Amino acid sequence: MDSSFAIVAEPNRRAILSLLATSEHSVGELETQLQMPQPSVSKHLRVLREAGFVESRVEAQRRVYRIRPEPLKEVDAWLAPFRRFWNDHLDALERHLDRMGQTPTEGKNR
Amino acid sequence: MDSSFAIVAEPNRRAILSLLATSEHSVGELETQLQMPQPSVSKHLRVLREAGFVESRVEAQRRVYRIRPEPLKEVDAWLAPFRRFWNDHLDALERHLDRMGQTPTEGKNR
DNA sequence: CGGGCATATAACCGTCAAGGAATATAACGA
DNA sequence: TCGTTATATTCCTTGACGGTTATATGCCCG
Structure with missing residues (x-):
């Protein structure tokens, strides 16, 4: 199996x-x-x-x-931990970086 | 490759x-x-x-x-057409089963 | 420079799974 | 029943891959 x-x-x-x-x-x-x-x-x-x-x-x-x-669902589930490498909404990434103390100089304009 | x-x-x-x-x-x-x-x-x-x-x-x-x-992203992308089999809201699943033909097995909840 | 640690490569072996060809099984129609 | 269609199974061969052991490469430090 x-x-x-x-x-x-x-x-x-x-x-x-x-x-x-x-x-x-x-x-x-x-x-x-x-x-x-x-x-x-x-x-x-x-x-x-x-x-x-x-x-x-x-x-x-x-x-x-x-x-x-079911089995494909398992495969999909295995991928979960990796999704953040591409899916991540930008704002979640930014929140993370913010929490880490990185002040991203500039380049982030909004 | x-x-x-x-x-x-x-x-x-x-x-x-x-x-x-x-x-x-x-x-x-x-x-x-x-x-x-x-x-x-x-x-x-x-x-x-x-x-x-x-x-x-x-x-x-x-x-x-x-x-x-990147490569894992490809794998993830390949799974896309199948996601509707599990991710989808229940009613979408039912529509799918309807389209797939009637298999009047029991157990229609999950 | 030499020795030791960290990692990479080589060579060999056994296994396992996919492909192909032939055949078996099963269900339909006449 | 027989013949035909649809699908499954068996046998065989072959190639690819992973494990293991041994060796090579590279980098640091005394």
Whole structure:
């Protein structure tokens, strides 16, 4: 049971997930959209399914796959501590710097 | 030059990044904190450096590493289309499920 | 200059996972 | 039932990656 990151590391799996992000798709649809051999698609879907990234619904002879959010949510959660490196609203950063005693000479005009 | 996801897939590299998320650290500090052989740390740092996840500053005989946000930012960006699966206000989620087709399983609250 | 500390690189090895080809399973229609 | 479509599984090979050990590089200080 490797980490969710290892699952998402595979480019084809990311492609599959991206397609499923928009709407659910059958194996055949994924196959043609990605121009990738069917056994490959099935194998990646198996990995994704067993890792909880997708689930499938049976519809006649087709299996229709859709996203399951939980594992990607974990990935998202792991990123949280890093978001401040880019997201940070400027004012929060400024408050921090202010608290640190830095008087940013000038260059901050408002 | 593989994708940023492959870099982050490695658990030890994630550990390194997590440590650096708080503050910068020298190689030796990482080595002891993670209880991992020094060559391993250096190799992972090399991978992280070449992929742009970290950069190093020379301080006497030490190299002090710190985070560079860009690649993680890319990862974060890739997640964007999926966020609506969990972040979204409940009613948006319901709209989504409606669009995805009716799966009248129970448990419609969370 | 020489020795010691801090970090990087090299070489080797084992593992593991992805790709491809062939085949198996399952469900539909006639 | 048979044939066809849709998907899953198996087997095999191959390449990449991480761990380990040993060695190299670089910098400081006596």
